[in-house]
Amino acid sequence: MSVHSITGDRCFRILGTIEVDAGWQRLRVPPGRQQIILGALLLDANRVVGMDQLIDAVWDERPPATARSQIQICVSALRQSLAGPGEAPIVTIAPGYLIRVADNELDLHVFERNLAKADVAQQEGRLAEAVQLLRAALALWRGDALGGGVGSRQLTACAVRLNEQRMTALENCVDLELRLGRHHDLIAELTGLVEEHPLRERLRGQLMLALYRSGRQADALGAYRAGRDVLVDELGLEPSEELQALESAILAGERQVTPTNEPVGPPAGQIVQPRQLPADTADFTGRREPVADLVGWIGGDQGAVPVVVITGMPGVGKSALAVHISHHVADRFPDGQLYVDLRGSQPQPADPVDVLCRFLRALGVPGSAVPEELEERAEMYRSVMADRRVLVVLEDAAAEAQVLPLLPGGPGCAVVVTSRFRLAGLPGARLCEVEVMDQEQSLELLGKVIGRDRIEAEPGVAEALVGTVGGLPLALRVVSARLVARPHWSLAAMMGLLADERHRLDELSHGEIMVRASLALTYEGLSKRSRRLLRLLSLVEAETFLGWIAAALLDEQPARGAHLMESLVDAQMLNVAGVDVAGYPRFKFHDLVRVFARERLTESESRQECQDAVERLVGGWLALAREAHRRLYGGDYTVLHGNGLRWDADPSYVSAALKEPLQWLESEQACLCSAVRQAAATEFDEACWDLAVTAVTLFETRGYFDDWQETHEVALNAVRKAGNSRGVAAVMCSLGSMHLSRRRLAQAELMLEPALELFDELADVHGRALVTRSLGILAYIEGRPVAAAELYDRAQHGFQLAGDRIGEAYVLGRFAQLDIGRTRYDQAIERLRQALEICRETGNTRLEGQLLYRVGRVFLLQGNYEQAEQMLMTVLDMVHATGDVLGESFTLHSLGTVHLHMQELDKAEPILRHALSLRERLRDQFGASRVRLDLAALLTQRGEVREATGLVQEALRVFQSRRLPAWEDKARTALADLSGLSDYPHQGVSPGGIQSLPSGQ
Template identity: 40%
Template sequence: MRFQILGPVEAWQGQTQVLLGGPKLRTAFAALLLARGRVVSNSQLTSLLWGEVPPATWAAQIHTYMSRLRQSIGPAAQVIRQRPGYLLRMPSVRSPHETALGRQVTVDFLEFERLAAQGRAAANAGDAAAAAEILRAALATWIGPVLGGVTDPLAEYERPHLEETRLSVLEERIEADLALGRHGELIAELIELTTAHPLRERLRGQLMTALYRCDRQADALAVFQEGRQALADSLGIDPGPTLRNLHQSVLVNDPALAHRAQSPTAGTADVGTPHVPPPAPPADFTGRQTQVSELKELLSAPGKRTGARAVGAIVGMPGVGKTAVALQVAHGLSAKYPDGQVFVDLRGSRSNPLTAAEAMGEILSLLGRGKAGLPVGDERRGELYRGHLLSRRALLILDDVADEAQVRTLLPGVGGCGVLLTSRTRLSALPGIRPVSLGAFSPADAQQLLQSIVGAERMAAQPEEARAIIECCARLPLAVRIAGSRLAARPQWPLDRLTTRLADPLLRIGELRIADLALSDVLASGYDRLSPPARRALRLLSLIESPAFSTWTAALLLDLPLDAADDVVDQLLAAHVADLVPDDGTGQPVYALHGLMRSYVRGRAAADGSAEERREALERLNRPTRVSYRGDECADDRHQWPFD
């Protein structure tokens, strides 16, 4: 069976279309598909189906829609009632026999993502021909306007994100075609695309490159001027550094813009400089001046520190802006590293982090060594890697480090290379490294970031609402950016429209989403990487009225001895989902969960734990006979358990 949402929302059994009914049923079906096996709550379904004014019979109607959906799709997938809503479970294909019985289920947007990932991998490996072909196949899964036939709330919520993903893959396919010398064939397509999307700077840069390579320098410069005018008229900003640098290269006829045909042995030469520059820092980078200055000073003199390596680390919770700070630091150090800068995403927060050997291959490739002929064994590859770095002065930016083991062998011993790490963990086991920890923005920095996105005039018109939005975002940079982007995308909205939507802590996380930025995805990756005891602790601690808690509170909630509870709390601190707060006068350490992570985990508590577990935990906490952790009377008993 085939399910599709990249066009009309439909289901097909072979060549026969399955009847799904009207828009409401299609909307429920699409919502379950997009949830990727997670529970879609009744409140979410109600909002998607009827908006802000549901009928009195909404519960009965949802039950009816789910029953009809079960009848329509048959045994291919299961619509399961799981409080507080429903989920769609699709079986994996375990044998040819199941495939023959028609139990294989394909979903068009999952197929699109699979092909897109393969295409990117081919591009990263330097195989532009394979990348162009695979990415073209990925784009072919789109057969029309996405989410056709669904109700407006779901379409309004999901279409921007899906369309942004499609455009990103389209840009990558065009990049592969440019690498293959197809610039003449691309001009008409790129003119149409830049007309439809005048603010997408990458498309405009690709059109400028194609025109320049077809000896149309004047037309390439005119395309830049049109883009600059469009950005000024729409957003009041100038083009970003990448497009400005391309414009300068066109002006001076930079030979680097000319197309160079790929050779069969491309990537094996040792040219010593990276051929892929690191990403540029955000144009609206805000705050963090103390941390940026500290890291720039640390990394400014590679190879000149007696007995020490030039290694900096930035740590903090998901969404706090670690990568942005790293790129800002690197941007200010370009003159210190004449052999270039290398940016590698180690994917530490995802399910498939790079191994140390894979990361070495990526770094060597970006430094011009290429991947062809690399030793297979970790030890021999490590020797080659360290030898290659010994005579160079390059800055390695290793983003999203999983843990110390992933990067320990990636740190150069001696020489002129610097390293800048970002991670959600402390990295405290790496010798000689003192990580810079990022917390939430100050109110002033959060205000500045929101104003840079929304505009000073709208902020001045409703200053109290602006401050309320910032506090709803807990001054987390990613959350502030998403909130600002939602307002920028809807200039007709007054600020209090978004304030109202963010008011409910349980719904707030779902509102902080636009295009391919979803706060829930970022927080989920942080939660999912915790150990089961730490996840349980986070769920139960999120239930108490105050975000602040002591080790004694955690011990009572978790039904653990103090030492064991302290170990679990330390895991939460290491993952930056909890922080040590100033002494409250009791002499006991007090911690606090980050507000947005607390809201997110409260939403996960029902799905990941049982009601009985939550009830028993709160009963232990509220038991009248429990020993207080406050005052000297506890000093002699604080290592005894139980407290009764």
Template identity: 40%
Template sequence: MRFQVIGAVSISDGDVAVPLTSPRQEQLLCLLVCSRGRTMPAEALTDALWGGRRAGRPGKNLQVLVHRLRRTLGDPGRIRHDRSGYSLVATADEVDAWLFDDLAERGRRALDRGDLEVAATLLAEALALGDGPAYPGLHDIPQLAHAAERIEQERRQVLAARLDAELALGRHIQMIPELVALLAADPLVESSAARLMTALHRAGRRAEALDVYQRTRAVLAGELGVEPGPSLRALHAALLRGEEIPSPAAASPGGEPAEAGEVPEAGKAREAEREAGNAGEARPTDDRAPEEPAQAPALLPPPIGDMTGRDAELGEVIAALARPPVVCVLSGMAGVGKTALAVQAAHALRDSFPGGQLFVNLQGAGGEPVTPHQALGRFLRALGVAGPAVPEGVDERAEVFRGLLSHRRVLVVLDDAADEEQVQPLLPAGDGCAVLITSRGRLTALPAARGVPLGLLDSGAAVELLRAVSGRAEFRRGHPPAEELAALCGRLPLALRIAGARLAARPHWSVPRLVSRLAAEHDRLDELTHGPLSVRAGLALGYSGLAEVPRTLFRRLGLIETPDFAGWVAAALLDSGTRPAEDALESLVEAQLVGYAGVDGVGEPRYRMHDLVRLHAKERAAADDPPGAAEAALGRLAGAYLALAEEAHRREYGGDYTVLHGPGRRWRPDPATADRLLADPGGWLRGERLGLVAAVGQAAAAGLHEVAWDLAMSAVTLFEAQGHFDDWARTARTALDAARRAGDLRGVAAMRYSQGTLEIFRQRYAAARPHFEAALQGFTSVGDRHGQALTLRNSALIERVEGRLESALAAYRRALGMLREVGDRHAEAHVLGSIAQIHVERGDGGEAEPLLRTALRVYRELGDPRGTAQILNRLGGLHLAEGRPADAGRAFQEVLTTARAVGDRIGEAYGLLGLGEAALLDGGLDQAAAHLDAATALAVGLGEPFVAARACLARGRLAAESGEHERAAALLGQAAARFDEIGLPAWHARAVEARRAAEGLASRP
């Protein structure tokens, strides 16, 4: 359970909101929260809650209020009572105000001991717990007003500490936007101005830092008539002298953070050295020879002036390289802007490396990368070694290179590195040198290398880059044509530059014209070419550098139509074992042709392909694959989805029950992989929902009609439990069309049965009937007894809900005989439960209970928690009908617990509904209201009208019990209308009868 008092007052139990039923309950809860688990005397509580307005028996009023709050929480032990008073029983993780205090304290301790990264993280987590004042709307209670003010003061201190930790970590560029906003919010806070000045100065924006001082000084003079304080003046003076300014929180472990502009003792010593020597360059402090200024190579390409959206990454690279010796690896896919960022950072650091800047394009992504031998030869000549003096062997060249750089401050930029082996001989050994590497791979085997991954631009930065390159002034954030163009370019900087350059070269082109040209996938890579710039060329280099198996997998991955995919699909596409497929996939990840997308619900890594990379994969498949290869790979992929979905259903239901399978070809992963994936079958189905839907469509389009309808039916296990009715409808319709085209009568019947079942779940009983009639006719024509039995079972349900109980009973008994004949124990248990329900509706609980107990035993033997929950729900209904609310409540609680454990959201709605009805029967009106409200919210969200209608009926009865007869009549009228809309005459009659009774009571004087 979670208690929130910062920004808003609320309670939640998991994903379910627990509504407080009165303002007094909210006040009492907040008073207990602000005492932080300590006992609050009863007298203090009554004074705070009622003050001078206390009733004659304040102690009794408090007891009643505590009792009601306990019922709201659903756990009496949450509020402890002893002789002294009351306290809230909770952990710090459950109460946001308590967690805020704990995180703040842990963050400060980390800051004191110099653990800046941990401090920044903890303090940021504390600040993220809520926005706005604590205990909002309750500040008329002094205790809560004081507690809210304390938290607000604490937030300001935590914010200051977090900013100082971030700046001490060298994140000056990243922090600038936040510091600008902070100072704008309160221009009189000198510490905010000091932090912003420090960040701007450390980011190389000294003039802007000085401007911040002048503006702050003017505001202080105008508003308060005072000059800036000594710390801010000292910082200003240091900036004017060009001194290196330490970050505001650069304190020694256990010490206090230094004031902005204050130079620690060690810094003063370094300052003295700078005064005595070259400006900005410390004198040597050991026996090394000074730098030789004669040969200071400057091999950097010119920087790109319109680089956009990379402030954070640029700041991270600059911060890393400013502390040599260091190796920094900038990684990312082709076209993401690695080289541009590396060159920008290198130019920003030129003054920090007076020994020179070396640069080489290693061409590692292509088929003929530059060898270390060649790169070292170029470096040695740039460092002044005459051609004849350059050694022949690579080891000797590396030794001379390291010797020349041993006493220099040199920045080495190795662009487009292939792997660690290529760059290892090119790494200098001098303490003053830094190395910046760009690579599609992360090069994690380089010891102590700092990795900076470079991703796609966000939407706003992508539009800004388009504006900068194209010169189109109308491009701005929120401009629909520009955002559409950025999306078609996949927010890839190279593609954006090309699109912007094409618009700049063709001022007569409208943006929609270029958008329409890019919209056609088969032409998009052709359109993303301008002069020497080409997205396709960059991708082709990466492809050409792959081994044969990864190349094949790359082409096959172009078949996938989902945003991301699990690693197991690689084995199906390659028709190989798991290990070689994983190795091939990881090769694509290292080449940045495939990205890592996170971990799914069962712990499996998921991957993704950029849209433009996927288009290139399709191009390569069309050019390089033999005829039929793509079709065969697609068949294996769909077959793998079918095999795994079939096994997931089998594990969920205890066997091949309540489902029909066809002869479509399966592709089965090795048993160990299948067991790992399906350890949580429901979790696997949830994680693969988009893949299952896409596989049905692709199988149908490829003429694999038997795979399509079988997979569509197997996926109902997921669609039914999670309420994905749109996916259910789409896959059934797609597979039905494919079966009809192929003349597959059994497939047509299976999909008509599935469509009818979907209509039952949507409570559209009249719409379901023709589907079942067609399905029964189809199954009968092909002699499928199992299909006939399942169809009869669901047809009987329509008869029952429409009040034709004898007809329903006859259909159920006919289906029961067939199900026993084919051995479908799961469906048999379901029919037993349905027959029992008819007996319940007739008022014959003695006939119903044995049938329910038998069905319950079968489901438990099968290990089917969802079936078990469904029978328990019926048992709960029987107990309600017999006036046994305690037994009913226990049954419905087990329904709720089971449904939540297996992720059955519809079952969860039924459990909440049953608990509400049981509490209503038992007289627990507050508890009933809470459960019924939760059931209504969940049912509406899932599109489950029957539960919503029954909850409305129960809420009407609840209002009647509370004496609110007019409100009761209105709610019962709404329930009657809903039952009528669904087509449930028996339930409609109950609601109408209850409404009339409520109206009669409301009309009494």
């Protein structure tokens, strides 16, 4: 026999005060919140404990607005306290935290394992061994569990439950020792226990029996009379029938007197074996992995009652899976299967008191013998089930409190629970999240019901059909039933009925099967505020969304909004779709839930309420995007802003999410574009154009030119419709900059000239400076350096008046570019030095990288190739760190030409090819063609004339389409050189034949 004991590098104790031992050292856990949080985590050790559960444990129902951040601070402090060798014991896993506890490191786990082994030993008749195991389990206790609950209502309830387990184990141990004849040894212990717990009749009966068997009949009767006096005085009750019967037996001097806790069961010879499982689904489809997992779990050696909780959104097939696995394992439970619908999603869920009565009668207990109170019924239920092997299936549970009284105590039983809520509070439960079906499973189910021939006749329509209902099994059942009832219908006809989102739920009903009704049951069970949040969330156009959006839509404290969002996840009306860059959860709707929520939205919210909610939503994105720009640029530089509403998210989220601003912008790219479209659709023109031009911080750096153009065209239509002149000018200025980046010079001019006129009319100094700078770049590209210098000078003056330091630094860099073209390298370096000082003062690393790139070009043109290489490698590290793909492509191009000049062709070629692939990925055909010219020069030196000719011809085609005569001349000259080499493939050209160098745009 092996007795489990608490061992390990780090030992956790909650069977008494909450303590942690590490080696010979006892780690101090400060009382209050840290002890509560540690206790809550240890109660569910090795399972995720949600943030909301921890908040409830600390503050019950009235948490402060800063509850989440306070929990995070406490967890951080606990991590530091528990730090030691190996992995950190507390890890963050959405939606909360998990504490890792190895075997035998937690006294509660050791206690439960010893109890389970004692049960097995008792059933096999090894009573002395069972007693030894029970005494080892009881020796782990040092007082009330969890220190009595350390002031937490939630932990206090858990402590009460654990203390009751301890007393039950103690009473069971005493019973076994009485059966082993150890009555003399027990008298002193039982006397103290009865004095400590005078109302526990089982203990008193055990004391009476120990005294009587020790020849102390008078003392045994005295113990009875003392107990009767206590019961009458304190409760006005007579002792139980069992205790009175024991007194009578002692008075009569009977030789065989038994304990008072004999289990109540059916009469001898009338063992009842209930078979209450509903029929299995004949065409059950898919779910192979969860079926195998759950069947294995139920049949495994858990050492306690295996409990399976199957959860998922309405209509996902929880009941079908539960019944299916129950039939799979039914033969392992020869004493029967109990089944009940707990109606957790109904207005009036089933009362455990009534369910226990049904179960006891089904197990053979006469109705007259069933007690009245919940606790007494639960005790009888556990007693009847103690030596049986019964499977209990609890359908549609509302909460843990509804399930706990229905859990049997005997390890030979098992429990399967389904719920629309995550019942994380059930001890030791195996949670199974049922997902919607994928396309393959959906088509398989549809084919089983309507026939494979109809699927094969319209395969494309069948795929679209299952996609329209999002793989929801209930919806697929409805579609299948309607198609079976109408064999003359095509799948296309059914698809046509579902095409209109406004009437989709109307079509997803057949007889008593209705998707809307299934969703409505869960919806009506939500709190009033959760229902409103669900409705307002349907306004969000993005596929996924973050927790702060809840607070924005409801216009309330961030912590409260996040709590309500989690309540929708718990109710399976929202799904968690991963996490954002800061580790915060992302959420998403199932398509049919979104349709349902929009239906309820139109019924319950006014148009103005919806408008206000969308304005706050867009304002939240605007505030975050603006802050991301500020952190990247060191302030509101080189960007214009409007006066649309801004809604500020929780500062703790902003701080965490924008730690890496560009990374956050990229992760929210789809949401930002969606917000621009939504702002335009709801006629918030100021927020629309502001968000569009602010998002250029991302679009430009990552080369997202399609998003840049699409969002700006949407914004331009919105501001023109609203008659918003400044918005029109700002968007046209930004579009002009985009066309310049893509070398669409004519389109750029069409945008920039009208924008300048509007800014002049508005006397907008900052806007005029931005558009003048872009016109200067246009002049430079067109080969008009004098005009470019004049425009740069006007732009610099404007930036100075507007206080735009980065704008000023940018123009200095452009002036340096002109100096480089005139070979005034010292003057260029001085301008670049001034610009770099501004960048370092403001913390703008992106522009700093661009300026250092130009310094590298100066070294290259001066023939200082080693210095050029060193500087460009520094810039390459910078653009890699910021994820600036466009900057990386320019830097690689220049680095490749440096190696080409140094005749290091093996180094130059892969670098230039990489630069070309980046330019093509960014769809920058002009930039790509410039790289092609230099790559062609390299290939020519190697004698690879054919590939070189193809590259130059492709470059010439692009330059001609863009009407860039200077670059056309370069390409034609290169072609002429290659033509002369066509008969002499091994002749090369010198590095001086290279026709292009990056301009550093």
